[in-house]
Amino acid sequence: MWLGLPAGALVGSMVAAGSLRLLGGPVQEIPAGVRRGAQMVIGAALGVSFGWSQLMIGRMLFPALLLAAVLFSFSFVLAGVMVRQTGWSWSAALLSTAPAGMTELSLSADAMGLDASVVATIHLVRLTTVMTVVPWLVRWLG
């Protein structure tokens, strides 16, 4: 925040915790229960800051569908490239490139007998990179 980074509290703490853990510092993975508790408080804090009328689900459905189609097309093409270049199965490639939650996709990979750790790692890299890059893009776009 002091450096004036966009979303500095969020990105700065992510970079600091990740770096410290990689350097062997005294950082453990935050337990799922604590993460869920934080998400509940965030949900409550946001829920009281706006109203139903602002959700405008009907108006946003079409662009959301369009967006899902765009992102899914990118994922599908990318999965095809992965299958050709690496010899991975289509299932593993699709789960690694799908634009959805890391937890759901890596659990599904595990349930299908695929290497869930690689799927989770790719999503973690995607997530941390996006979290670092997107605030700058938002600031740049205005």
Added chain:
Amino acid sequence: MSSPAGVVLVLLIGAAGGYAGLRLRLPAGALLGALLAVLLAHALIPTLPAIDPTIRRWLQILVGTALGSRVSADTVRRLRRAVPVAALVVAATIAGTLVGGAVVASVLNIDRGTALLASTPGGLPEMVVMADALGRDVPTVVVIQLVRIILTLIVVLPLARLFMVRHGAEPS
């Protein structure tokens, strides 16, 4: 409603909603359940107080720390096996986000920053917290992110299973 009692009530409603969201297996159930429960309660009790922005900033730090703490030496070891793939996924994600963001901004006629946050496949809790931190339109980000996640899971999981049935589980 007095502020401290009101804040406790908001948090209790949020906790109950979050628990229900987890039990119902909603995507990002803890956050979404709490959000929907408090939205409903706010419609019924308009005097519910807002949560102090300082608490929201500490929560941003907690979410960032939680994400960073998942990176470990194991992550780096596994990543070495999949560097080209991960690089491709990151590049395609950013390209897809920019294209998707432009589409959403033009269709909805909203600011490009909000559209980009709504279009970024970066996890519902993380993107909602980021939208809040950057002062963008949180309701728009919530709805578009949610529709995308649900659609992706509806399409991708059955498709991946179909490929499994047809081709088996080749090593990944």
